[in-house]
Structure formats: C-alpha cells, structure tokens
Amino acid sequence: MEWFLANLGFVLDLTWLHLVQSVLPLLFGLLLSLPLGYTAWRLRPIRTAVLSVSSMLYTIPSLALFVLLPFVLGTSILDPMNLVAALTIYAVALLVRSVVDALESIDDGVRQAAVAMGYRPFRRFFAVDLPLAVPVLFAGLRVVSVSNISLASVGALIGVRNLGTLFTDGLLRFFLTEIVVGIVLTLLLAVLMDLLLVAAEQLLTPWHRAGGKRHVAGTDQGRQTRASAGERPDPAEAAVLP
C-alpha cells in the first residue's frame, strides 16, 4: 500500500495507458467488424470463409503478433500503436462472429416488416438491424473488452508501457507488491469496463428491459382475449410503466 501510494502518479499513468490501449482496439474492432460482419451475413457463400479466417486470426500467438507488426506496419518497435493494432485484430476476430450472430438473432418477421414499410437497406441497417443487434453484440463486446485488458499486459514484454509494466518490472526486481498491484488494477479495470458496457447496453435497449414478459402472438390466448379490446387496459400491464 505504501509503495502504491508513493508511486500513485506512476501507477495511474500506467492504468490510463492500459485503458486507452484496450479501449481503442475495442472501438476500432467494432468499426471494422460491423461492415465485415454485415457483408458476411448478407452473402451466405462467403460467410463461412470470413468466419473461419477470423477464428484463425485469434489463434495467432499474441507475442508473435506484437513482434511482427512493426515490420508489417513500419512502426517503431516500441510504438504502442503496435499493441493497439494487434488487439484490434483480436477484437475483429471475435466481433465478426458476434455481428453475424447478432444480425442472425433478429426476428425475420421484423425485418420483413421493415422492408415492406419501405426502408432502404442502408437506413434499415441503422434504424432496425443495429438497434436490435445490440443485446447479442454487447455480449461479444464484453468478452473482447476483458480479453483486450488481459492481453494488453503482454505488450509490456515488448516494451509498451501499461499495467503489464508492473509485472515485468516487479519480476525483474523480485518485488511482489508491484505485481500484486498490477493484478488488482488489471482486474479492477476489467470489472469497471464491464460495468460500463452493461450500463451502455441498458441505455441502448430500454425496450429490452420493458419487455419483462413477452407476448408472442398466439401463444397466450387467455391474456389476449382479456386485453385485446384495448379499452380495458389491465393493471398488471399498466404497472410496468412509470
């Protein structure tokens, strides 16, 4: 604790770097995965190919990727952008599948209705597909967020400064406290990000929470009979709303 307080500035600096290095790839990964996943979902023939390539990407050893990227990107070895690029690749690898699954999870009747009402594809994607994809998509984002935060530490091995630095430094100096602080902060960061994502999802899906009890047409006939006339709103339902 003493060490932690004495080095607060240093540690917070590393935490901030760690956060940036894990959140940026999450954003970039999402931005890349959306068009990729959408295309793979629209064009069935290439779907399998895209999905298997993206799964394979995830199996590349992280250290190898960190070391190789500077050569590919032409960046300097110590550039944190190498780490961001590598984590973006992993994010894409996981998120493409999430995007496909999320789009696949949308009820076909809803999509048909959107087409029938006269949505053009582009607007439909943002107005219908994307909002309805949020629950499944966010499940993927949460996995990637945790995965990024833990993988980012490996970057310290190639000299990128982040919470991983506490591990490498602690190891060099046989200083356990530093390592423990590193672990605790990484964990905290992961939990914090997860809570943030959950909160964001809740904000984006008010309809999801409201639908505590789902009425699939034709499945609960008693209730329909009662509530159908409309001019008899039933109190149980009304109670759901503020």
Added chain:
Amino acid sequence: MEQPHRTAAPVQGAEPMVSFRNVTKSYAAGHPAVDNLSLDLDRGAITVFVGPSGCGKTTSLRMINRMVEPSSGTVLVDGKDIAGQAPAALRRSMGYVLQSAGLLPHRTVLDNIGTVPRLNGVSRRQARTRARELLDVVGLPASLATRYPSQLSGGQQQRVGVARALAADPPILLMDEPFSAVDPVVRAELQQELLRLQQELAKTIVFVTHDIDEATLIGDKVAVFATGGRLAQFAPPEELLRAPVDDFVAGFVGRDRGFRSLSFRPADALPLHSAATATLGSLADAPAAGWLLVIDDGGAPVGWLPPGERSTAGLLVGGSLFRLGSTLRLALDAALSSPSGRGVAVDDAGRVAGLVDAEDVLKRLETGRAG
C-alpha cells in the same frame, strides 16, 4: 385497360387499382409458386386471396409491392406498371400488415405507428400526433402510446399493425393473414373492426387468409387459389358458395364449411356399433378374429388389439373418446384417431357404450346439408 373486365361492383367508371397480367413466379425450376395469374382488383373494395398453405397467396401479395419480382407478366398499380417504380417509394404508398404484426420491438407503439410518415420525411412531432389519432381509429386507448410491443397482447399488437399500415394514409392496404395468430374471439373482433374501418376509409384492401370463413366474411370478392399457384375462381362470396366452378373450389368451400358445422351439431341419433371386448385377464378366451377392445374390470376402455394379436404386448393405446351426448365433431375425432378405425363411445361413467363409425358421421353430414 380498355378491355372490359368482369367485376361485381366496381367503383363507377374506375379502372382497377391493382391488376395482375399473366403473372408467373417460379422460385426455382419446377412448379411455379404463382401460375399465370390474371386478376383485376377493384378500387375501394376488399379482395381476399384464399387457399391452402403454399398455394402462392403471399407470393402474389408481395408482387404488388415488389418484395417479390414476377418471373414473367406485369403488375399494374393504378394503371401503371410497377416494374419501373422505385421499390421503397412504392412500398411506402401501401400499408402492409403481417401475421405476426411485425412491430419493431425497439420502438414504442407511437413510433411504430409513425414509421412510414417518418420515412417520408415528416417530423417526429407530427408523426406522433398522427399516431395518436390512429390509436383512436383502431380502438386502442391512449395509455398504450408509450409501451413497447412486448408489453401488448396479441390482439393489441395486431391493432397497432393496422394503425401503422394506415399512418401514411395509403390508398392500398396489403394484409397477409393479419388475424390468424390471435385466438378466435379476438379474431372475430378484429374482423368486425376491419369491416367497420373499411366503411369509413374505403381503401383498396388485399387480404390473404387460409380460412374460407374469414374470406367469405371479409371479402367483397374472393380469389380462391389452388395448389400450384393456380387461380381457381374469382367471385363474390355468395357466388363462390352457390356455384363453385370446380371440384377443388367445391371441396375447399364445402368440406371445410361442413366440417366446421359439425362442432355445433349434437350426435344424438348416431348409430352405436357393438364392440368385441375382453378384460386383460380373459384375453385367452377372446375370439382371434377382428379388432378387440380391451377394457378394465370397471368397463372403461384400455386399448385395442389388432386382429390375430391377443397378447398384451401388442396393445395399442390412444385415440380420443366420444362421450355419449357430445357433438358430431367429437364423434368424428374419436373415429379418425382410433387405431381400429372406429371410435370408442363411453357413457357418463366412462364405461364403453359402443363404437362410432366415421362413415355414419359423414352420412349425417350429407343429410344435414340436404335438409
């Protein structure tokens, strides 16, 4: 268009709102889903497409708003070939109601109803104002305005679906089995309300159903589709019932109606046939020929043994029971679901009273219709 067309009561001097001209749709090589359809739909009238599942009703409907493109032939809307019209704009000029209502789950009732006006560039405020009016039109209380579709009953969802289809005040409504997922009581309500609405709005409505009763109730004219996407008959309901053009239509209109009527008719004078029965303990003494009805010691049915089979291992259970005094429909159910082909009639105490035969039920149906 100058050619005379046979319609019952077209709006004076008006050309048809929708015309199919030799329209064929094949999804893959082989049987077409819609086969050379030519049809004129009257302005301001309800035209029903009816027929068994898979006969091309939905496909035909969707060729009107270009969700499906014909393989050959032309579809005219308001006298104009739609093949050259922008699909999205065309679709916005028609309301569409689906079986599952197809409401957008992430939008409130008001915003669902306002979808098409919003697509047409109307401001959100205006769209919501219009949506509130429509809630009233379709008989929903204003208190539902801010709910999400998952918080509505099936019947309410369907009403919102109709309101949404009406929002941009399109001259044409396309309705694909809009009421078939709700229970019969609600369905009857919705049917009546649609007819009431139509009195005021006089839209050109194309209504798809597989239910001939619904078709004859709702339709000003009914198009009966036969398997294979063939239009079998296009006529007002009375004519359809009075003079079906062929066996298919007669069967579709007639058998179904007769069968429905069975549910309401008591089976009082239905002949009871005697049953060969044996208890489990006395199987060995039972005659080997014919079906044997196995009963328990109290006389209640246990199951059937096929001819020649007299060991309990071969016992066939299942089939509904016909309680004496109930309807012909239940007698027919019992006969058709019985392994032996004859239904088991039981008395109030649940004891076997005899057997009922499907033939007898159908004979009663014949005499009932003649009388």
